[in-house]
Amino acid sequence: MSLQLVFDALSLGGIYAIAALGIALIFGVMNLVNFAHGQFIACSVFALILPSADAVATMGLGALPAPLLIAAILAFGAGLAVAAEALVFRPLRNASPVALMVASFALGILLQNILLVAYGGRPKAVSLWPQLGSPVQVLSAQVPLLQLLVIGAVALILAGLALMLKRARVGLEMRAAAEDFDMARMLGVRANGVISGAFALSGALAAVVALVLVTQTGVADVRMGGQIMLVAFIATVVGGMGSLAGAVAAGLALGAASALLQAFLPVEARPFRDAFLYGLVILVLLFRPQGLFASVGAKPRV
Amino acid sequence: MAKLGVFDLAVRYGKLLAVKDVSFAVAEGERLFVSGPNGAGKSSLLGAICGAVRAAHGRVEMDGDILSGRAPEEIARRGLSMVPEGRRIFAGLTVRENLMIGTGQRRDRAAVADDLETVYDAFPILRERAHANAGALSGGQQQMLAISRALMTNPKLMLVDEPSLGLAPKVVDEVYERLCALQALRGLTLVIVEQSSTRAARVGGRMLLMRGGRVVADGDATAFAAGDLLAEAYFGDPS
Amino acid sequence: MSASRTTRHQVRRRMAATTPLLLALLLVAFVVAITAFGDRASARMASETLIRVTLVAGFWIFAGNSGVISFGHAAFACVGAYVSAWTTLAPAMKATLLPGLPAMLADARWHVLPASLVAGLAAAALALVTGAAILRLSGIAASIATFAFLAMVNTIWANWTPVTGGTSSVVGLERYVTPWVGLGWAVATLAAASLYAASASGLALRASREDEVAASASGIDRYRHRLAAYTISAFFCGVGGALMGHFIGVINPDAFYLNLTFLMLAMLVVGGIGSLSGAVVGVLAVSLAVEVLVRMEKGVSLGGLTFALPPGSQEILIAAAMILVLVFRPAGLLAGREITLPARWVTGRGAAND
Numbered sequence: 001m002s003l004q005l006v007f008d009a010l011s012l013g014g015i016y017a018i019a020a021l022g023i024a025l026i027f028g029v030m031n032l033v034n035f036a037h038g039q040f041i042a043c044s045v046f047a048l049i050l051p052s053a054d055a056v057a058t059m060g061l062g063a064l065p066a067p068l069l070i071a072a073i074l075a076f077g078a079g080l081a082v083a084a085e086a087l088v089f090r091p092l093r094n095a096s097p098v099a100l101m102v103a104s105f106a107l108g109i110l111l112q113n114i115l116l117v118a119y120g121g122r123p124k125a126v127s128l129w130p131q132l133g134s135p136v137q138v139l140s141a142q143v144p145l146l147q148l149l150v151i152g153a154v155a156l157i158l159a160g161l162a163l164m165l166k167r168a169r170v171g172l173e174m175r176a177a178a179e180d181f182d183m184a185r186m187l188g189v190r191a192n193g194v195i196s197g198a199f200a201l202s203g204a205l206a207a208v209v210a211l212v213l214v215t216q217t218g219v220a221d222v223r224m225g226g227q228i229m230l231v232a233f234i235a236t237v238v239g240g241m242g243s244l245a246g247a248v249a250a251g252l253a254l255g256a257a258s259a260l261l262q263a264f265l266p267v268e269a270r271p272f273r274d275a276f277l278y279g280l281v282i283l284v285l286l287f288r289p290q291g292l293f294a295s296v297g298a299k300p301r302v
Numbered sequence: 303m304a305k306l307g308v309f310d311l312a313v314r315y316g317k318l319l320a321v322k323d324v325s326f327a328v329a330e331g332e333r334l335f336v337s338g339p340n341g342a343g344k345s346s347l348l349g350a351i352c353g354a355v356r357a358a359h360g361r362v363e364m365d366g367d368i369l370s371g372r373a374p375e376e377i378a379r380r381g382l383s384m385v386p387e388g389r390r391i392f393a394g395l396t397v398r399e400n401l402m403i404g405t406g407q408r409r410d411r412a413a414v415a416d417d418l419e420t421v422y423d424a425f426p427i428l429r430e431r432a433h434a435n436a437g438a439l440s441g442g443q444q445q446m447l448a449i450s451r452a453l454m455t456n457p458k459l460m461l462v463d464e465p466s467l468g469l470a471p472k473v474v475d476e477v478y479e480r481l482c483a484l485q486a487l488r489g490l491t492l493v494i495v496e497q498s499s500t501r502a503a504r505v506g507g508r509m510l511l512m513r514g515g516r517v518v519a520d521g522d523a524t525a526f527a528a529g530d531l532l533a534e535a536y537f538g539d540p541s
Numbered sequence: 542m543s544a545s546r547t548t549r550h551q552v553r554r555r556m557a558a559t560t561p562l563l564l565a566l567l568l569v570a571f572v573v574a575i576t577a578f579g580d581r582a583s584a585r586m587a588s589e590t591l592i593r594v595t596l597v598a599g600f601w602i603f604a605g606n607s608g609v610i611s612f613g614h615a616a617f618a619c620v621g622a623y624v625s626a627w628t629t630l631a632p633a634m635k636a637t638l639l640p641g642l643p644a645m646l647a648d649a650r651w652h653v654l655p656a657s658l659v660a661g662l663a664a665a666a667l668a669l670v671t672g673a674a675i676l677r678l679s680g681i682a683a684s685i686a687t688f689a690f691l692a693m694v695n696t697i698w699a700n701w702t703p704v705t706g707g708t709s710s711v712v713g714l715e716r717y718v719t720p721w722v723g724l725g726w727a728v729a730t731l732a733a734a735s736l737y738a739a740s741a742s743g744l745a746l747r748a749s750r751e752d753e754v755a756a757s758a759s760g761i762d763r764y765r766h767r768l769a770a771y772t773i774s775a776f777f778c779g780v781g782g783a784l785m786g787h788f789i790g791v792i793n794p795d796a797f798y799l800n801l802t803f804l805m806l807a808m809l810v811v812g813g814i815g816s817l818s819g820a821v822v823g824v825l826a827v828s829l830a831v832e833v834l835v836r837m838e839k840g841v842s843l844g845g846l847t848f849a850l851p852p853g854s855q856e857i858l859i860a861a862a863m864i865l866v867l868v869f870r871p872a873g874l875l876a877g878r879e880i881t882l883p884a885r886w887v888t889g890r891g892a893a894n895d
Binding site for chain 3: 031033035088091092095096097098099101102103105106107109110112113114116117226227230233234236237241271272274275278279281282283285286289291
């Protein structure tokens with residue numbers, strides 16, 4: 001049983017880490033906590049199906065063969081995020097972080113209601129890659145194939161991102177911009193490029209989460225993405241606002257904690273699992289408000 | 303034609319006019335010091351020229367190319383580089399990464415490698431600590447890094463804001479020595495904000511004296527130090 | 542120095558004191574107009590609007606003075622609504638619907654006024670306990686924590702079926718909220734908000750909002766003042782929640798979740814988060830817009846044809862309006878200014894302004 005738990009923890013933690021990265025990337029370059037991220041995820045889910053009010057969805061892009069489907073949804077997520085940046089956040093480039101946050105919240109509500117108008121409020125059944133649900137024998141545990149794929153994909157994505165940030169020019173510019181945006185500009189780094197790039201990445205990561213969610217649950221619901229976005233926020237805060245590594249580590253930890261709670265909480269308490277998790281987090285923050293890996297420029301130095 | 307032309311430049315922060323109708327020209331290869339008491343508007347002037355702050359009105363031109371109104375990254379790409387007050391190096395990046403930040407648009411990899419060598423020769427400590435985190439460097443070393451970093455963008459003109467701030471006199475000597483050597487090597491035009499007018503006089507060059515947002519004197523730095531104009535600017539009647 | 546001379550400071554204090562009076566007058570005029578000329582539907586709209594004033598003015602006590610956006614105030618309304626329900630519903634009904642209630646609550650049958658006060662106090666107590674942890678965080682992180690708090694309360698409320706009824710609605714609340722009741726509580730909230738804003742704590746909080754470093758250098762304990770504002774603010778949101786519950790007569794956890802949070806934020810943003818008058822103006826403006834949009838969603842007949850907006854378009858338009866306000870007029874309609882009497886009117890005769 002405990003090996004099963006390890007896989008549960010890893011796959012859940014992996015998805016939380018990916019979601020947290022999506023938030024931390026944008027926060028790093030422009031001090032924006034993107035409350036619309038949950039809707040980027042939801043919209044990516046709905047991009048798979050055709051608009052209708054039916055209880056069982058008809059596949060749109062979702063009917064494509066796997067490699068094309070993945071590419072299409074990733075492109076959709078990235079594109080949606082870049083468009084949101086150009087239309088909503090760029091005009092607010094010099095606004096306060098609070099104004100940015102409230103605007104992103106409004107954008108989230110806007111997107112959710114657009115989905116509502118187009119697809120109706122009832123959750124829809126979506127059957128995407130159902131064969132991934134079948135269990136695979138790994139040592140002593142029966143693990144759904146999807147979980148293994150998720151763990152593998154997350155590892156690849158994290159490695160790829162780390163490589164890009166450390167080696168690629170675009171990654172270098174992002175890291176510099178995250179530390180001191182104005183100084184980077186004075187050295188010729190194009191502000192718009194860096195920010196659009198961060199949004200594109202964040203949107204693509206949201207699409208990854210969307211694909212995993214819809215495959216796992218078999219449902220498309222306009223409220224999807226909200227719960228995971230909240231976990232992503234919490235991971236970002238616990239990891240220390242502005243630290244990508246911190247967000248990933250915290251995401252993994254939250255996933256592990258969640259899996260453990262799910263396994264060890266008595267059955268009646270299971271629906272409250274999330275409430276427990278958030279309560280735990282608030283407790284942690286009581287003792288370490290700056291998070292586990294607070295970034296260098298967190299507080300103004302006097 | 304002048305390398306840099308500034309015409310009727312004004313900078314406003316809310317109701318406060320920090321720079322009032324400043325005009326001057328800088329010749330190619332010249333070394334221009336901007337000096338004056340605190341609050342005279344020197345940093346705001348440089349900020350407006352490099353695009354970091356928006357000018358209320360006025361025009362800035364370099365080689366006939368209009369710079370004013372452009373984004374700071376566009377100005378940097380046109381060959382004007384800024385070393386701001388307080389160094390502002392990227393502490394989380396390595397020394398080498400700091401140096402390479404500004405080279406994104408430069409196509410000629412060989413020239414970039416050459417420039418890196420030049421900079422390492424001028425400031426050997428940077429070569430030594432190339433892969434260390436820039437945040438671990440001392441104040442003087444960070445200043446050298448900041449100057450080198452700006453140089454790596456291959457500028458025609460460099461603005462340096464208060465290079466001596468917070469540094470020991472001997473270190474400042476070294477920084478200025480290398481800076482002047484680099485200027486001579488590359489035919490750079492320099493505009494330096496230097497609080498200490500005596501220091502500026504010692505290094506030598508032209509000097510612009512600012513007070514209350516205006517230019518009150520313009521001439522040779524050494525000549526100023528000898529005369530009374532300095533004392534007048536710092537302690538005299540502000541009318 | 543002449544005794545009749547009024548200093549500029551005194552003038553400003555007097556002007557500030559006129560704000561709650563003017564706002565109250567505005568609301569009284571609003572209620573009088575509606576009850577004199579409107580129908581039952583308009584009376585309902587008036588009650589709803591006044592309840593929102595209580596909620597948003599209460600919200601403003603914290604968000605407006607501290608500059609920290611709390612996403613969790615709808616949770617306080619939730620607690621308030623349910624506490625009021627628990628203390629006013631007939632015991633027979635509670636035995637059937639909410640078997641898990643502790644005996645003290647299950648047997649309680651109070652008058653609505655003490656019930657609403659207790660509702661506010663319960664919300665305030667919750668705020669004190671959770672705020673103690675949440676408010677240690679910096680502004681943006683605290684906002685995220687309040688969002689987590691909202692989700693936490695919603696999860697607990699939706700699952701704790703024996704005590705809260707879970708996702709099914711609790712019905713049978715006594716519907717005592719008329720426009721005049723709403724007005725009473727709205728005015729009380731405005732008075733409290735003004736008093737707090739003018740108090741030492743309110744001033745200290747606004748100072749630390751402007752410049753954190755300078756404020757702490759002056760010895761201001763931002764944490765304590767934030768906690769005070771958070772608690773007071775929660776009291777009024779708790780009362781507002783109770784009013785909401787007793788207005789509709791039916792409550793469920795979803796009514797106090799994202800949609801309410803969004804509405805409260807929209808009202809604050811549109812009117813301007815910097816001033817109490819902004820909060821009130823925001824409530825009136827957005828309520829009006831919502832009324833119009835609701836009618837349009839129901840269908841408007843032009844000629845022989847009916848045009849109806851699809852459901853959900855109300856939120857789309859309000860969200861779009863919010864974004865536009867943030868881009869073009871970030872300080873809101875009133876740009877952070879309060880509605881006051883002009884200085885001339887408060888200085889009195891024989892005054893010489895310095």
